[in-house]
Amino acid sequence: MCGIVGAIAKRNVVPILINGLMRLEYRGYDSAGLVVVQSEQLERVRSTGRVAELEQKSANTQGSLGIAHTRWATHGIPSERNAHPHISNNQIAVVHNGIIENYEELRTELTARGYKFNSDTDTEVIAHLIHSHYQKGNLLTATQKALAQLIGAYAIAVVAAENPQQFIAARKGSPLLLGVGNGENFVASDMSALLQVTKKVIYLEEGDVVDVSLDGYRILNEKGHEVERPIHISELNNDSVELGQYKHYMQKEIFEQPQALANTLESVCNSQSLVPGIFGAEANKIFPQIESILILACGTSNHAGQVAKYWLEEIAGVPCSVEIASEYRYRVSVANPKTLVVTISQSGETADTLAALNHAKASGQEFTLAICNVPESAIIRQSKLRLLTRAGPEIGVASTKAFTTQLAALFLLTLVIAKTRNKLTEEQEQTHLHELRHLPAALQKVLALEPEIEKLSEQFTHKHHALFLGRGVHYPIALEGALKLKEISYIHAEAYPAGELKHGPLALVDEDMPVVSVAPNDALLEKLKSNLQEVKARGGQLYVFADADTHIKTSEGLHIMQMPEHAGYLSPILHVVPLQLLAYYVALQKGTDVDKPRNLAKSVTVE
Numbered sequence: 001m002c003g004i005v006g007a008i009a010k011r012n013v014v015p016i017l018i019n020g021l022m023r024l025e026y027r028g029y030d031s032a033g034l035v036v037v038q039s040e041q042l043e044r045v046r047s048t049g050r051v052a053e054l055e056q057k058s059a060n061t062q063g064s065l066g067i068a069h070t071r072w073a074t075h076g077i078p079s080e081r082n083a084h085p086h087i088s089n090n091q092i093a094v095v096h097n098g099i100i101e102n103y104e105e106l107r108t109e110l111t112a113r114g115y116k117f118n119s120d121t122d123t124e125v126i127a128h129l130i131h132s133h134y135q136k137g138n139l140l141t142a143t144q145k146a147l148a149q150l151i152g153a154y155a156i157a158v159v160a161a162e163n164p165q166q167f168i169a170a171r172k173g174s175p176l177l178l179g180v181g182n183g184e185n186f187v188a189s190d191m192s193a194l195l196q197v198t199k200k201v202i203y204l205e206e207g208d209v210v211d212v213s214l215d216g217y218r219i220l221n222e223k224g225h226e227v228e229r230p231i232h233i234s235e236l237n238n239d240s241v242e243l244g245q246y247k248h249y250m251q252k253e254i255f256e257q258p259q260a261l262a263n264t265l266e267s268v269c270n271s272q273s274l275v276p277g278i279f280g281a282e283a284n285k286i287f288p289q290i291e292s293i294l295i296l297a298c299g300t301s302n303h304a305g306q307v308a309k310y311w312l313e314e315i316a317g318v319p320c321s322v323e324i325a326s327e328y329r330y331r332v333s334v335a336n337p338k339t340l341v342v343t344i345s346q347s348g349e350t351a352d353t354l355a356a357l358n359h360a361k362a363s364g365q366e367f368t369l370a371i372c373n374v375p376e377s378a379i380i381r382q383s384k385l386r387l388l389t390r391a392g393p394e395i396g397v398a399s400t401k402a403f404t405t406q407l408a409a410l411f412l413l414t415l416v417i418a419k420t421r422n423k424l425t426e427e428q429e430q431t432h433l434h435e436l437r438h439l440p441a442a443l444q445k446v447l448a449l450e451p452e453i454e455k456l457s458e459q460f461t462h463k464h465h466a467l468f469l470g471r472g473v474h475y476p477i478a479l480e481g482a483l484k485l486k487e488i489s490y491i492h493a494e495a496y497p498a499g500e501l502k503h504g505p506l507a508l509v510d511e512d513m514p515v516v517s518v519a520p521n522d523a524l525l526e527k528l529k530s531n532l533q534e535v536k537a538r539g540g541q542l543y544v545f546a547d548a549d550t551h552i553k554t555s556e557g558l559h560i561m562q563m564p565e566h567a568g569y570l571s572p573i574l575h576v577v578p579l580q581l582l583a584y585y586v587a588l589q590k591g592t593d594v595d596k597p598r599n600l601a602k603s604v605t606v607e
């Protein structure tokens, strides 16, 4: 989704803006632009290509105050005229992330007042609105007045041509943070854009407006009152967002999984027993009251939730439902105040998940827990309880290490809830803790399959469709494998619980339809073997990731990739990894943009 960078300094800020935009490229975008204030003029450069193109185009642009943007089109096609910043009457320039829902009516109103629109975006109304309230010296008040007229979500940064000493930024429903420098200050959509200049960060809250100048800033809350917000020192470092020895971020992030899991599990693995406190101080009070669990998430995070449902019901004996956040938020459902509402999100800013959380709260479900990779994200801040996954920044659009660390966190939740409900003996707890400690090493062994999977990927390059099969707790893993393949290789892929094949999808199977299956050595193995035979008998080509002791052998039409020993309940965490690698290598063969697949964005901050 759109990315914002703003800077005011005593030096030329163009390299800072460009570098920041490059750091935000991973969020997904289709055009980019910047404005600097120079000699009481707005100098704007825009481009529909990569940020590198914008860099070339702005080689001769200089200024010590500027705002910049990467756009992910919502209103109006990707084009230079729709790219931000949008300017009103050569006076006011705005960059915006979010969606203004009442832009049509505002546009009609502003047009009637003589404003000319040069783009199809909703953002341009913000520029004109601010201009309509603007008089020299009142950029803050003019912005506040304009914001009061907007319905929808926004993070914005605003400059005025006449004022080289100040810019205004604001957020509501879309992420924005303030970077505090030494005699220079910045804003950005996320911290990775600012690591080049500062580690001091203030996470702006819903409705905050900030007046930023060279040597200071003033934050006003939604009611217009001046407020103090704490300064955090970011733990991110430049290395964590560098590619290093890898070709792509996705590859890097797949290989970071053992470390990401070890980091996420660090505190619990060193302890002798699990306590509710790892989810926050109030967990001790909340967990004993819980009657059921409702998991809300989107995409990959939703798949993690689907795995957790199996664990929570089987190990903790607690009823659990998993809903797609974008559906739940608009559904009339029966709320139970004793339900623990668990949101799962890598970014913590996904608009649908955030809205679903608020919908659950509004319907009287106050027990909320977030599993999230970004501290201080909106989802974390708006939940009572939380567990941070410590995967580090995930840059590739295709989620990998976020998923496996979410699973680890959800397994911890399962164990703690099971303990609270007296469903876990001390011996069982110790066994599970032992398995968790072993997880990074087990995953390392799976990663050793890389060369074999690279070779296997050649079989998929010219395919147009693929089926993924799994059973039980591994069905969501098949879903995740299919999602990975389609999002980065553009091959159409569907996942089914293997037992469901003969109820329809089997009709699709022929020699052109590769069928990928995960085959853990669990209670459903024999059932799965029969399902695989059904595929084989119809001439399908099977590619099976089978645990060491399943005794499934390679034969005509059946290709086996040997996984390590069965990992018990944690098996889904291992079985997803070869599917990530398969998608990665197929995409590589097809020459797609692995880290920034077409049409997709990393942080889906609009509905």
Ligand code: M6R
Residues within 6 Å of the ligand: 298, 299, 300, 301, 302, 344, 345, 346, 347, 348, 349, 350, 353, 397, 398, 399, 400, 483, 484, 487, 602, 603, 604
């Ligand atoms: O940041 P979130 O986990 O809330 O994002 C949810 C989905 O947009 C995300 O998981 C998406 O499905 C991934 N790109 C898939 O790889």
